[in-house]
Amino acid sequence: MVEAGRISKWLSENGFEHESLGPDRSGVEMLKVDRDFLIPIATALYAYGFNYLRCQGGYDAGPGQELVSFYDLTKVSDYSDRPDEVRIKVFLPREEPRIPSVYWIWKTADWQEREAFDMFGIVYEGHPDLKRLLMPEDWVGWPLRKDYISPDFYELQDAY
16 A cells, blocks of 8 residues: 555545555655546645646556546745645546546646647547647547557648
């Protein structure tokens, strides 16, 4: 069993359901959150002082396994040499990777959620403009999934 960190203990004391994953190799506390609890926990962490979404992205845990949407949060203030950090991970079923958008909490999620959608097919519900960012709109599939098979041929249309 992983010992809960300071932020995990605070969330538990305030009734927010999650699982502590322990610290990463650089000491950042990691939390596993169910997609249904992402918005309440994200809102609570914002109110707690995590005012900066430094990085949001996705990754594929492996063929047939879950997709993961992660959020690296930082508490930015003028009085800290080393700001507090926390990482939230939401594990999603490969067949239906849907999750609420955090765009309305941290505007920096805009293009980051679009990139995770484009590369992994994670649908961020409530995002104001969720569309492909890197691939053409008519591209079939999600290129960074580990079970993705590249097409033998792709014709660029209207490319001039």
